Amino acid sequence: MYVAPHRDRPFAIALDRVERWLEAERERIALWVPVALGIGIIAWYSLPDPARWAAWAGGCAILALAFLALPRGGRLRMMLVTGALLAAAGCVLIWGKALVWGEKPLARPVFIEVRGEVLSVEPQPAMERTRITVAPDPALGLPARIRVNVPEKDWRAEMGRGALLSFRARLMPPAPPAVPGAYDFAERAYFLGLGATGRALAPIEVLRPASQREGTMRLRLADHVRSRLEGGEGAIAAALATGDRGAISEEDADAMRRSGLAHLLSISGLHVSALIGAVVMLVYRLLALSPRLALGLPLMLIAASAGAVAGIGYTLLTGAEVPTIRSCIAALLVLGGLALGREPISLRLVAAGALVVLIFWPDALMGPSFQMSFAAVAVLIALAEAPWFRRLTGARDEGWGMKAGRALLALFLTGVAIELALMPIALHHFHQAGILGSLANLIAIPLTTFVVMPAEALALLADVVGLGAPFWWITGKALALLLLVAHRVADHPLATWALPVASGVPFALMMLGGLWLLIWRTRVRLVGLVPLCAGAAVLLTMPAPDVVVTGDGRHMAVRFADGRIALLRDGAGDYVRGIIGAAAGEGGGKEAGAAMGALSRAPEARCSRDMCAVRIAGSRRDWMILATHSDMTVPWQALVDACARADIVVSDRRLPPACSPRWLKLDRARLRQTGGVALYLEQESWSGVRRPGDRHPWVAP
Known part of the structure; x- marks a missing residue:
């Protein structure tokens, strides 16, 4: 138990005040666990060499020992010691994954005859090519996995997964950023296990054809969707169903990015939660039709289990990418809370999901996908917990017009909050951010959630008996409206706001300030405005390169x-x-x-x-x-x-x-x-x- 020190010393008085504040915030302290782990991961990326990585880990351990000198039983002592150890563990964790998991890049460009087995296939019709991952013959001295593009005219069905191919290729090491602030494919490829990239040149010899079962369910489903809907509507429908974005044209993809709707194209929390929610509601309502089952069985537990199975199956179907896995983990935690009768939606859920992802995929922290998804969810939950937001948008006994107005207001306010939260991340990674995205999402999210995805699901189910045409018509018209909104917003002069490349310091200040504001509940959280505003000021005053x-x-x-x-x-x-x-x-x-x-x-x-x-x-x-x-x-x-x-x-x-x-x-x-x-x-x-x-x-x- 913490014992308050004597009040005749300034340090003791300050420590007592801090302890009283932490006691009031005791439910929020655990939310800093993934933040501390993430700081260690960021330190590994920021520091240049193993000597400094080891110095960081050792320095954090020494700090943890030093913090043990604080009075026993205090929350500050526990928080600082644990935080220092987690910061050391984060650095060691990503360092260990880099040593064990990564693939050393090709030393220099080579022109070579490749002989190897196809590990995966990614059709990209919009670019008139198919991207394949190949495990080359070890005798060639190449990295264990390489990725090459095969032109559409040279692609044959027997070249799918499991095939043994022989072809000439000019292989390059994965490209580093071309200019400061550009996308670092070399770092991404390293953790994906790709050591080289290139283009396969004709003729491509098939030494062993792919097995008859090569076509995965995901690819077959994407082909089926595109066969029922043509053009951009079919490409986006395939992306919503399977996560396969290879058929989306560059014009449509750019419009979705500039309008702030690109998140709809990647299988994420919106898609996973919509599917799981539909399955839970359907199973629960069907079982509740029987009085015997309703009285004798835990229907919510059964429905939650069915939703979990559906979510896991959908994650596997769509390729089990890290963003999808992350969304599935969060959805499973929500289902667990529902099944146990606990509050399912909270920042503890977000922290638990982030901690799981950082433990298994620590490299995901540096990517915009991780940062944007968790920032958006955290802002949504923090906004929903705000008393003023509940008073303004909460359900009450009033006419349908007022209810609809409150629902639209809630959707608009959440859109604005998410845009503001994601703006620093977008500016840091892409040097531009959407301004009208909240307005576009005001139409796009309800349209996708309540029209496109249910209609597409019904169309796929009805196709089993050949009756899916009406539902495909609805899906196509709804997606045409979605594309219209995307292009109209993207063409507006105020669609995006661009800033030049900047260092990571203002971005780090804004993220720490934002986390401080979101996590704490007492007035001390307002201190987070200082680094937030300082980072924004630095970012806005950064000069453009000449x-x-x-x-x-x-x-x-x-x-x-x-x-x-x-x-x-x-x-x-x-x-x-x-x-x-x-x-x-x-x-x-x-x-x-x-x-x-x-x-x-x-x-x-x-x-x-x-x-x-x-x-x-x-x-x-x-x-x-x-x-x-x-x-x-x-x-x-x-x-x-x-x-x-x-x-x-x-x-x-x-x-x-x-x-x-x-x-x-x-x-x-x-x-x-x-x-x-x-x-x-x-x-x-x-x-x-x-x-x-x-x-x-x-x-x-």
Whole structure:
């Protein structure tokens, strides 16, 4: 038992106040367990090498020992000791998974004849290809698993899972971020067990065809759905039923992202909970029709068990991806609470689900899927617990018009709250966030939950006896309306708000401040506004980079004083334009990419067939940038003189030591060390993709 210390010392008085506060918050302390574990995981990602990882774990253990000096029986002592140990455990946990589970990437690009067994198949009709994962022959010296794309024209049914294939391929190590802030596929591939990616070249020889049972239920179901609905409606219907998004066109996918409706395309809490809820209600109502069963059996327990079986089956059917598993775990916890007669929806449920995911998939913490899903659910529950929200939207005895109005108001307020909660996450990962998403979700979520998914489920059931056509018609019309809403919202000028790439510090401050606000209940929670507002202020005042260079040195974007952005190579594709636009704070959409002009046509630049020299006006001085854009040999003396006149030199080739600009040389040799680079000329600073001394296992030495 905690004994209050003497009140004649300032430290004792402060400690007594903290203990009284923690006593009032005693039910919320356990919610910090996954947060402390997550801090340890983040530390492993943030620190560069094993020596510092070990130092973090050891330092946390030492802190735990130091916190034991606090008075016995106090909640503060227990909280700090446990938190320090959990922070150490998080670092060790992700470090251990990286050592045991990950796949070392291919050392360098190779052109090789591959012979191996197909492990999985992922059709991508929208891209006119099929993606397969192959286990190559160990004698080839390749990673244990590689992923290659097979063009649609070369694909044959006998090349499915279990087939033994032989084909030529140019394999590449999984790509790191092309520019700072871009998607890190190398890290993701490492934990997926993929060591190389590439494209299979014809002819592809089938040494052993796939078994007759190769076609999984998921693929067959997706093909069946697309055969009943054509176009974008069929592609989205297949995604809702199976999680297979390969047939969704880039235009529809981009519209769903920009309108804030992309969460509907991934099997997540909405889909799993809708299915489980429907099964529980159906089983419960059917069993309650019998007075004997209603009086003699625990109907809720039986219905909850049926819902659990349906949820697990749906998770397995849709590929058992981590977001789906996470949603299924949360739904099972809710069912357990219902079956036991406990309050099923609470932040304890969210914390328990997060803890389970972090223990088994600690790498999921760094992805936007984990962060967005748990943030959205936590905000929903915290909002539902707020007294003012209950007073405003709670059911009461009144006319149907007022009830409908309160329901719409509740849906709108929750949409706004979720948009605000997800905005920092979207800005950190994608450098843009939706503004009109709450309005779009006001239509899309009820439409999907109460029309699309029930109609599609009935259509699939009716197809067993050949009577699904009417339900497919309803599903198609509802999905057409969903796509219409997505495209109309996405085309609005206020659909998205973009910011340039920023460090992880403001994001971390905003997340910690948000967690502090959500978890605590007393007035102390308002302290969370300090880091939240500080992080937002830093994020909003981050300058946009003046120059962005990709890691291969082939592409460079320059921002002029009037805001125009010009590309070194006008033929850069949509992908390059998208990642550069996102890093520069212009958004990653096609509109931003199309607005980028060619550097050769800019009045500030002088370009030959081999090189471009561009002058950027600054507030304190002008900057001269020299960039190569061909493979032609430049005369030695001309190159040396041009480098001497330039402040920055960019090239996709290795430049000689005699090429010495006044500030920075970013040639092939330097970019291999730094990766893609963002330059801030006013601050005379730059940031690169790679950190000095980074020894995470997916980083090539």
